[in-house]
Amino acid sequence: MSDRLKNKVAIVTGAGSRGPGLGNGKATAILFARAGARVLCVDQVLERAEETVELIRGEGGEAAAFAADVTHAVACDAMVQAAVARWGGLDVLHNNVGIESRKDLLDTPEDEWDRVLAVDLKSMFLATRAAVPAMVARGGGSVVCVSSVAALRGHGRTAYAAAKAGVIGFVRSVAVQLGARGVRVNAIAPGAVWTPMVESLGPEARERRRRATVLGTEGSGWDVAWGAVYLASDEARWVTGQTLVIDGGVTLTTRGGTQGATR
Ligand SMILES: NC(=O)c1ccc[n+]([C@@H]2O[C@H](COP(=O)([O-])OP(=O)(O)OC[C@H]3O[C@@H](n4cnc5c(N)ncnc54)[C@H](O)[C@@H]3O)[C@@H](O)[C@H]2O)c1
Structure with a gap:
């Protein structure tokens, strides 16, 4: 346990994992609680969500579960109200929810484009819009949005890359709007971390993703979560509108540009 997020109330969206193992959202919720935050x-x-809460409580942390589909405004409002009602305010919103799409332009059906844009981008707009008034009422706060290196490199994943690049544009725009009200807004762009989200790629892709990094090691949800702790904390009090790339160095190289190599 540490005091880096002591007395802070945080929301983590997508705080569960779609399968066994550790997703980015689950790892972030756990590290937030270890740093002293109360986590919805x-x-x-x-x-x-309940599984993550159990893990946190098992370590002596404070957390509660809340069911919401964050592609809906009403659900985002209810989620913020739940945090405020339970703990008296809100300091941190970690927008982690995202789904993948691995299709090229000509293969992407319109409904898949719409779904990916709704889950990966619109959810961040709705959740942030719902959360900001509560943060301003406290004198400020921190919003962290999970993008991807797919936003920064040429990839075959049309809808995913577009949505994740949109997240970076959203963060820069909103950071400028909210800075004077004490709300910082940043993005994290993870590289090819191994989480339940990419489990279906299989062992060969896993090895290719590891080799594509400059460090030659595999990243995990914990690597992304440590970046989130920093951005959520007062240590980052002078950091806003930025994209923190956590990718083992893959964006420094021309490696890993093929399907399934990076996310
Ligand atoms: N794994 C990678 O290599 C990688 C790389 C870059 C970025 N990312 C990003 O990391 C994030 C995912 O992280 P994760 O590992 O926690 O993923 P995950 O697939 O384990 O998802 C976490 C949870 O999100 C929930 N969820 C999905 N849609 C939701 C919605 N509309 N409303 C509420 N909850 C919803 C799921 O039920 C799941 O439990 C995504 O934004 C993804 O794009 C992952």
Whole structure:
């Protein structure tokens, strides 16, 4: 346990994991609690959020589960109200929810484009819009949005890359709007971390993703979560509108540009 987020109230969206193992959202909720935050673990599947809450409580941390589909404004408002009602305010919003799409332009159906843009980008707009008034009422806060290196490199994943690049544009725009009100807004762009989200790529892709990094090692949800702790904390009090790339160095190289190599 540490004091880096002591007395802070945080929401983590997508705080469960879609399968066994550790997703970025789950790892972030756990590290937030270890840093002293009270964490509302939000997931559209309540049992997944409850699993994370159990892990946190098992370590002596404070957390509660909340079921919400963050592609809906009403659900985002309810999620913020739940945190405020339970703990008296809100300091941190970690927008982690995201789904992948691995299709090229000509193969992407319109409904898949719409779904990916709704889950990966619109959810961040709705959740942030719901959270900001509560943060301003406290004198400020921190919003962290999970993008991807797919936003920064040429990739075959059309809808995913577009949505994740949109997240970076959203963060820069909103950071300028909210700075004077004490709300910082930043993005994290993870590289090819191994989480349940990419489990279906299989062992060969896993090895290719590891080799594509400059460091030659595999990243995990913990690597992303440590970046989130920093951005959420007062240590980052002078940091806003930025994109923190956590990728083992893959964006420094021309490696890993093929399908399935990076996310
Ligand atoms: N794994 C990687 O290599 C990688 C790389 C870059 C970025 N990312 C990003 O990391 C984030 C995902 O992280 P994760 O590992 O926690 O993923 P995950 O797939 O384990 O998802 C976490 C949870 O999000 C929930 N969820 C999905 N849609 C939701 C919605 N509309 N409302 C509420 N909950 C919803 C799921 O039920 C799941 O439990 C995404 O934004 C993803 O794009 C991952």
